[in-house]
Amino acid sequence: MQEDLDGAGVLESQLGHDQQPKPLWQGKAMRVAVVAGPDPGHSFPAIALCQRFLAAGDAPTLLTGVEWIDTARAVGVDAVELLGLDATEDDDDLDDGAKLHRRAARMAVLNAPQLQAMTLDLVVSDVITACGGMAAELLGIPWVELNPHPLYRPSKGLPPLGSGLAPGTGIRGRLRDATMRALTARSWRAGLRQRSEARVGIGLPASDPGPLRRLIATLPALEVPRPDWPAEAIVVGPLHFEPTEQVLPIPPGSGPVVMVAPSTATTGTRGMAETALDALGSLGARVVVSRLNGSDLTVPPWAVVGLGRQDALLAEADLAICGGGHGMVAKSLLAGVPLVVVPGGGDQWEIANRVARQGSGRLVRPLTGEALAEAAGEVLATPSYRDAARRAAAGAAGVADPVRVCHEALVSAR
Structure with missing residues (x-):
């Protein structure tokens, strides 16, 4: 277990991803939109991914909050406003499911026209900015999900995520995890129902087919081995962006x-x-x-x-x-x-x-x-x-x- 957490054991044993060089998409630059909300924990990894696309010769456009558009453009990333981020009277921010799914559906409809005008090959949608994936489906564009953290989907082999607990061992440990999973499963199922309702409301099928891939932008040391790792989830390492070029001085002295x-x-x-x-x-x-x-x-x-x-x-x-x-x-x-x-x-x-x-x-x-x-x-x-x-x-x-x-x-x- 410790070897898996410290190194690439999670990758090698569960992902098996071929890292040999591959040609660019059909030999040409890929036109890709990266969609993420304005929270720095999500917008900054999105900017970093756009920089990676640019370095590979692709043509990315970032859709995010207005507060980061100039920052992205200053480092050469094309950026436009992600429409619909402000809550409306119909939004219920006290209900996390409604906030995530219903607002995502509304934003998907709002942003679909500008995404369509970009004639995209691919949309990359932040995991909590779910409108990107929904808009891509509306337009028939392939899409990939960006997780700027470990994989947080439930697992039959882990305690509920957010508990902070290590996977239980022995009969008592496994029973503890199973009991906790049962207690949290109702909320997960409720969220799936809300997502289905939101999808149907904008003309999508109730069943969500999911993304082509899930980019898990973390270190293997921060992942937890699970028996049901999704085949489409690939650990790609952290995506970091520095919003300034200023370097703060270290105070003088000899202390740590x-x-x-x-x-x-x-x-x-x-x-x-x-x-x-x-x-x-x-x-x-x-x-x-x-x-x-x-x-x-x-x-x-x-x-x-x-x-x-x-x-x-x-x-x-x-x-x-x-x-x-x-x-x-x-x-x-x-x-x-x-x-x-x-x-x-x-x-x-x-x-x-x-x-x-x-x-x-x-x-x-x-x-x-x-x-x-x-x-x-x-x-x-x-x-x-x-x-x-x-x-x-x-x-x-x-x-x-x-x-x-x-x-x-x-x-x-x-």
Whole structure:
């Protein structure tokens, strides 16, 4: 089990994907639309994928929120507004199924005309921005799903995702997992019914045929082996995009460099930056707080706060403290940097527990200054955490190329 989590065992044993070079789609540039909502955890991987398509000679267009259109265009990615992101009176945001499926159906109809005008070969739709896949179906265009995190579909061999639990072992462990799956299955079935109703409402068949491929943009170390891995799901490695070229300075001194990256998600733990600045001074650390919204904190002389390239900071860091969002966790592990994870809601609890089980970091919850300082001190003083992070980084050598996967999917579809 540990070998599967640390390296490419998940890929080799469950995916078996041929990574030999393949020709481009029919020998010409592929015209592809990449659809993702404005949350940085989804829009940034979409921009990164567009950059990969461009590097391969393809012609991508990004559809996302208006706040990231200029950012995408600044790095050479054609970008247009994803229509319908604002809620209407008919949207029920208190119902996650309605928010995901009914709004997706409405947005699919709104965006279909501009997608049709692009004369596309392929649509890539973010997993929670489901309108892209629905619009592609309406237009008869092949489509691929982008998961900017591990595969979160239910499995008959795993506890419910989001529980943070490792798969149960023995009779009691398997019974625990089966009981938990039964308790959550009703919600899953309700979501499928809502999706079917939304599809029928815009003229699609009730049964969802699904995408040609699911791009699982994570590290093998963050995946969990399952007996029912979908044949169409391919691990392609994390997709990271830096929204700035600015590089934050490292505070002077000789203490360990600690990068703090508060969550960008609305479900993230609040007050992490403030707590870190209060707690880490006792460690003699040099702290850099990386935030999209810049600095409005009181900053001690041994700290820097602002917007800067996180890859550059991680190249210097001895430790990363973050909220458990997949993007920051995967970015840290790719750099071989161990973690202290302070998870909020959503999938952050699941990711944080996977990090802890893999051995590359500590989980802190609830957040207190004392707990954060103790966890940071232990990770900095214990080489096994960095060793585990480096093993996780090494596993990236076995992932597939997402652009090649898309080209091969089109070949197989025709």
